[in-house]
Every structure is written in C-alpha cells, then in structure tokens.
Amino acid sequence: MTTHAPQAAKSQVTTAIDFERDGIQTGCLQVPYSHDRDAYGFIPVPLMVARHGDGPTVLLTGANHGDEYEGSVAIMHLMHALKLDELKGRLILIPALNFPAYLNGTRTSPVDKGNLNRLFPGDPNGTPTQMIAHYIETELMPKADYILDFHAGGITMDYVPMLFVNRPVDQAAADKTEMLIKAFAAPRVMYLDSLESELMIGSAARKNGTFFATGEFGGKGAVGAEGLAIIERGIRGMLQALGVLPAAAPMDDAAPSKRYSFRGDHYIFTPVPGIFEPTFELGDQIKAGDLAGLIHDPYRPWAEPERIYFKADGLAVMKRLLARVDAGNCLGHLAEEER
Ligand SMILES: [Zn+2]
Structure with a gap:
C-alpha cells in the first residue's frame, strides 16, 4: 500500500484505444505491474469500445468481483452480436473489471488482495486494484452518461436476481430511474438507500454525476441461466430505450417489476x-x-x-x-x- 496521492494525479493506466474514434475497437487497459517475474509489464483488462452516430455513452461492466459471472457473460454476448451500423452513441464494454481476480475465480485480486468495489476512489500510484479503481473513476466515468455494473453472489453467496437502483433524490433522477426500471424489465428491483459504502463504484458514479445502476443476478460462482437471461433482456431493453440500439422488434411484454428495499x-x-x-x-x-x-x-x-x-x-x-x-x-x- 502506498500513501494517498492527490486526486488530481494522472492515471498510470494506458490503452491504445481512442475513445473518441468512430468504429469498433478492442484491446485492453494496461495496468502497470512490476514484480519478481516481470519488471516492465502490465496487467491487461480487456475491453471493447464501439462508437457510431450521435447518442449517449453507456458503460457496462462485470466481474468487479472476480467470481461473479452472469454480467460478464452477458457483456461478451453483446460484443459478439454488436453491429456498428445499428449503433447510435458509444458503448464501453468491460466484462471483467478486476481481471486478475476474474482469472483466479475469486472475489478479490490474487495480485494485491484488492477488493475493487471497496477501493474507490482508488490511487493512481497504488496497487494494481487501486489503479483500476482510480482509472474507472477519473477516466471512464467522466465519459459515461449511464453506468451499469453487474454483480452476483460469487462463490460464497446466492442471490435472487435483482436490479439495484439508487433511491432517486430529485425528479430528474426519478425520471431516469423509472425509464431504466421499465426498460430493463427485471422481475425484481431493489432500492439502495443509505447502506451504500463510500468506497464503492456507485458512490464514485454519484460524485461524477453519472447515472448508475447495479444488481445481484445469481451466484454460486457459476453462470446462472435465470440471472443471465434477465441481464441480457435488460441490456437490450435499456439500450433500445436510450436509442443506442434500434427498437427493431417490440420487446415481449414483461410484468411490472416488484420493488423492494x-x-x-x-x-x-x-x-x-x-x-x-x-x-x-x-x-x-x-x-x-x-x-x-x-x-x-x-x-x-x-x-x-x-x-x-x-x-x-x-x-x-x-x-x-x-x-x-x-x-x-x-x-x-x-x-x-x-x-
Ligand atoms: Zn460483487
């Protein structure tokens, strides 16, 4: 662990991807990591950026915890199916935010024991997991209009699949939240009230003024079919409602989401x-x-x-x-x- 650097410090994470360029680009974030077996290398965090036409930027992320797979697989399916000429806006797709943890099949990173979703706002000069958190908060969030970060129970827990939204604080937030709930059409929605930690990605999004939603979509350290289907249906519905993807065929009518807290x-x-x-x-x-x-x-x-x-x-x-x-x-x- 290092001492805290000033927040203005620039990220050391680099990428060959140009977020402003039109087209589909694939590659990785490069998180510098110097250790006993490699002096000058980096940890890759694979991503796809697709940009075409005018529209909002949507950041979709999975495996913030490395053993949570439903969101990650849904994002990969979206990558495979994406047609650039149908897109209006920009998609930033990262199936596994904490990539070392994902490869290791664990909640936290084997590199530094970092629990990414308890390390925001991160540290540009910190451990690899702290650097990832800092990059997300300072480089990705300012580009995004909407962020969906998909979680699940991992190897230690199982969850009833649910979309989680922040309790809206004003009418503008309420309108966006209702749009998302309706478009995502999850059977159940959980309102997050005051229990959210300041160290989580959601509070970073709030500080950036970016609309944020998350959710728990299964668990058991597996790819649950029910949670995966809910996320895939939800992403498609949301991107269509935002005009990022064409509303080609009308979506099947879903029952209204039950709401919980x-x-x-x-x-x-x-x-x-x-x-x-x-x-x-x-x-x-x-x-x-x-x-x-x-x-x-x-x-x-x-x-x-x-x-x-x-x-x-x-x-x-x-x-x-x-x-x-x-x-x-x-x-x-x-x-x-x-x-
Ligand atoms: Zn999680």
Whole structure:
C-alpha cells in the first residue's frame, strides 16, 4: 500500500484505444505491474469500445468481483452480436473489471488482495486494484452518461436476481430511474438507500454525476441461466430505450417489476464459529422469529447447536453457500416489498 496521492494525479493506466474514434475497437487497459517475474509489464483488462452516430455513452461492466459471472457473460454476448451500423452513441464494454481476480475465480485480486468495489476512489500510484479503481473513476466515468455494473453472489453467496437502483433524490433522477426500471424489465428491483459504502463504484458514479445502476443476478460462482437471461433482456431493453440500439422488434411484454428495499435488521449473522446448517431457501417469504439456521460446534459435536433467528419479515434474497462460518459472518439477508 502506498500513501494517498492527490486526486488530481494522472492515471498510470494506458490503452491504445481512442475513445473518441468512430468504429469498433478492442484491446485492453494496461495496468502497470512490476514484480519478481516481470519488471516492465502490465496487467491487461480487456475491453471493447464501439462508437457510431450521435447518442449517449453507456458503460457496462462485470466481474468487479472476480467470481461473479452472469454480467460478464452477458457483456461478451453483446460484443459478439454488436453491429456498428445499428449503433447510435458509444458503448464501453468491460466484462471483467478486476481481471486478475476474474482469472483466479475469486472475489478479490490474487495480485494485491484488492477488493475493487471497496477501493474507490482508488490511487493512481497504488496497487494494481487501486489503479483500476482510480482509472474507472477519473477516466471512464467522466465519459459515461449511464453506468451499469453487474454483480452476483460469487462463490460464497446466492442471490435472487435483482436490479439495484439508487433511491432517486430529485425528479430528474426519478425520471431516469423509472425509464431504466421499465426498460430493463427485471422481475425484481431493489432500492439502495443509505447502506451504500463510500468506497464503492456507485458512490464514485454519484460524485461524477453519472447515472448508475447495479444488481445481484445469481451466484454460486457459476453462470446462472435465470440471472443471465434477465441481464441480457435488460441490456437490450435499456439500450433500445436510450436509442443506442434500434427498437427493431417490440420487446415481449414483461410484468411490472416488484420493488423492494432492505435495512440493517434484514441481515442475519452468526455470533459463533462452526458449521452453518441453513433452514431457509432463497425466495422464501420469512416472518420475524422464523428459524434461519443452526450453527454446529465442531469441537463439541454433542452440544445443542446455536439457533439463528430472523429479526424481521421479508423475502429471502441472499443466502450464504459456505457451511464453514466464523463469528460475525453474514448468513443471508431479506428484502421488504414496497407497496
Ligand atoms: Zn460483487
């Protein structure tokens, strides 16, 4: 780790891509990384930039956490299908923001242990993951009108697929948010209220005044078919609504999205280490006082397990997958439907 550099410092990340040029360009961001096996090289972060005609710039990103795949695969499908002459505007497509973590199949980077979505605003002279965060915030975000950053539960969690939007603070934000919700047509939408960390990509977008949405679209460290389909349908709907892609065929009518929010007491944690035996399923409708699971003590297997109860009503939207837990680990969380 290095000391904090002034925010005005220029990124050391470079690319051969010219973001202002018309056409489809592919290549990578080059994140300098000097280490025992390579003095002058870089870590690549592959991307495609497509620009044609007049229209907004949309930045689509996946694998901000390296073990979250649904968004990443949806963005690759979009790359394969993209026809330049149909485009009006600019697409910046990055399937795997934390590329070393993505190759390693882990949430954080094997290079520096960096959790990209807890490292904003980054550091131009920091570790590779800090440099990626800084580049996104200072170079990519100012170019973008809309950012969608797709997440999932990774190898440790599973999520009910949901689009996440910031709670609008004014009418202009409300109009854009409603446009996105309708166009994306996810079965469920989660409002982010005050729980968002200042270290996340969403707060960087807010500082840049860029419209931002995210979401959790599955998990299990796999490419979930349901989450993938929701993202692909959502990207197409959004780009058509923005006029970036032609609205060739009318989209099939989707039911209105159900809307949810969550609070601190929707989370459950274990106070003790042990073996977690869940007693709920993802998508269960939970009542306060319902049993969430048992924590067995591996050192005293004959002892009664610790019983974990839910503290609120709601839909079980996240469930921990790993049985082995330490004290303080999160076991799951609920969300409350807004009516
Ligand atoms: Zn994530």
